[in-house]
Amino acid sequence: MSDNQLDLSKLTINRQHGSPEHPPTKPHLSYLLYIAGAIFIGVGLYFTIANLVTSDEIIEVSSVSLISPAQADALLTASGYVVAQRKASVASKATGRLVYLGFKEGDRVKKGQIIARIESADMEATLAQTKADLLATKAEKFDTEQTLERAKKMIERQLISQAEFDAAKARYDRVAATIASREASVRAAEVQLENTFIRAPFDGTILTKNADIGEVVAPFAAGASSRVAVVTMADMTSLEVEADVSESNIERISVDLPCEISLDAYPDKRYRGVVDKIVPTADRAKATVMTKIRFLEIDKRVLPEMSAKVRFLAKKSSDSIDIQPILAVDSSTITKRKNEQVVFVLKDRIVIETSVIIGRSLGRMVEIKSGLSTGDRVVLSPSHTLQSGSSVKLKQ
Numbered sequence: 001m002s003d004n005q006l007d008l009s010k011l012t013i014n015r016q017h018g019s020p021e022h023p024p025t026k027p028h029l030s031y032l033l034y035i036a037g038a039i040f041i042g043v044g045l046y047f048t049i050a051n052l053v054t055s056d057e058i059i060e061v062s063s064v065s066l067i068s069p070a071q072a073d074a075l076l077t078a079s080g081y082v083v084a085q086r087k088a089s090v091a092s093k094a095t096g097r098l099v100y101l102g103f104k105e106g107d108r109v110k111k112g113q114i115i116a117r118i119e120s121a122d123m124e125a126t127l128a129q130t131k132a133d134l135l136a137t138k139a140e141k142f143d144t145e146q147t148l149e150r151a152k153k154m155i156e157r158q159l160i161s162q163a164e165f166d167a168a169k170a171r172y173d174r175v176a177a178t179i180a181s182r183e184a185s186v187r188a189a190e191v192q193l194e195n196t197f198i199r200a201p202f203d204g205t206i207l208t209k210n211a212d213i214g215e216v217v218a219p220f221a222a223g224a225s226s227r228v229a230v231v232t233m234a235d236m237t238s239l240e241v242e243a244d245v246s247e248s249n250i251e252r253i254s255v256d257l258p259c260e261i262s263l264d265a266y267p268d269k270r271y272r273g274v275v276d277k278i279v280p281t282a283d284r285a286k287a288t289v290m291t292k293i294r295f296l297e298i299d300k301r302v303l304p305e306m307s308a309k310v311r312f313l314a315k316k317s318s319d320s321i322d323i324q325p326i327l328a329v330d331s332s333t334i335t336k337r338k339n340e341q342v343v344f345v346l347k348d349r350i351v352i353e354t355s356v357i358i359g360r361s362l363g364r365m366v367e368i369k370s371g372l373s374t375g376d377r378v379v380l381s382p383s384h385t386l387q388s389g390s391s392v393k394l395k396q
Contacts, residue, residue, distance in 0.1 A: 062329060068326070069360075081307055082308055083239070084238050085235075092230065094192065097216050123189065124193060141179055243293060262308065278292075
């Protein structure tokens with residue numbers, strides 16, 4: 001081999017030590033990947049277990065409310081409305097334009113008092129005419145009466161004929177009959193004039209005003225522009241509750257059975273009542289029987305058409321019914337912690353342990369003397385693991 005010949009042996013690739021362009025993989029890199037994966041899996045397991053351990057407890061709640069002790073003696077409960085037993089839509093007996101309306105809603109009126117009046121000029125003119133005709137006829141009667149008296153004396157002395165006497169008497173009789181007719185006309189005109197006055201049929205309160213001055217009113221609303229009732233009024237002393245009782249429960253109800261009445265408008269107030277009447281017919285569509293409950297005590301806050309709830313109580317003297325409302329809650333909300341009676345009050349999504357003092361039992365309810373307020377939401381049947389400050393979820 002000459003000096004100028006290239007030595008190709010130096011071009012041999014060394015597969016054991018690699019080359020600068022392709023360095024060998026470092027042996028510790030795979031171990032780092034295994035360690036990172038293990039850490040990732042461990043963190044995921046930690047958060048999964050933590051979420052399982054700290055998941056919100058699912059609860060049910062009940063509200064603290066005011067009830068009356070009489071509810072423990074309730075045979076059944078029914079819903080109804082306050083209704084005035086004496087109520088009238090007062091209308092005019094004549095057709096005409098309304099010229100006077102002296103009352104508005106809420107005003108009290110006495111029986112016979114003028115509530116409104118329609119135009120009456122034509123009626124007044126008719127009455128004046130009939131009265132004038134009556135006066136004229138009465139004047140004529142005086143003349144015919146004097147003539148008849150003279151005729152009686154003259155016929156006795158035979159100074160006139162029987163025919164002349166009969167003519168005088170006939171004239172007197174015609175005038176007397178005319179007077180009776182004129183008097184009847186006067187009474188008819190007075191009635192027509194009286195019909196222009198719209199009077200209260202009984203002592204009561206104006207509930208609604210259905211017409212205004214200037215509108216035409218008529219007894220039967222003959223025209224589209226006329227009104228029937230000028231006002232609607234009711235006797236507020238005749239208010240009763242009409243409640244529907246299921247046919248299956250009607251045998252448990254009897255006349256004079258004591259009741260407790262509560263109005264949706266005033267849930268904190270209770271009224272004593274008594275069954276006044278059971279209407280002797282049923283509603284086939286609703287399978288109910290109407291029962292009328294009379295108030296034993298009432299105040300100005302009770303108004304017609306208010307919705308009401310009636311609790312029919314066990315038979316006993318209605319004077320002994322305790323209607324004073326008390327604060328109460330479902331008895332299952334009470335539990336004992338550290339020798340104290342407590343409840344768990346829900347505020348937002350957190351429960352707060354609250355000490356309470358309880359009183360008498362009222363069926364499923366128990367009286368709360370202190371510790372809670374109306375409207376508080378408390379946990380039903382709290383678990384032994386439930387703690388104050390715990391986050392919870394409401395049961396769907």
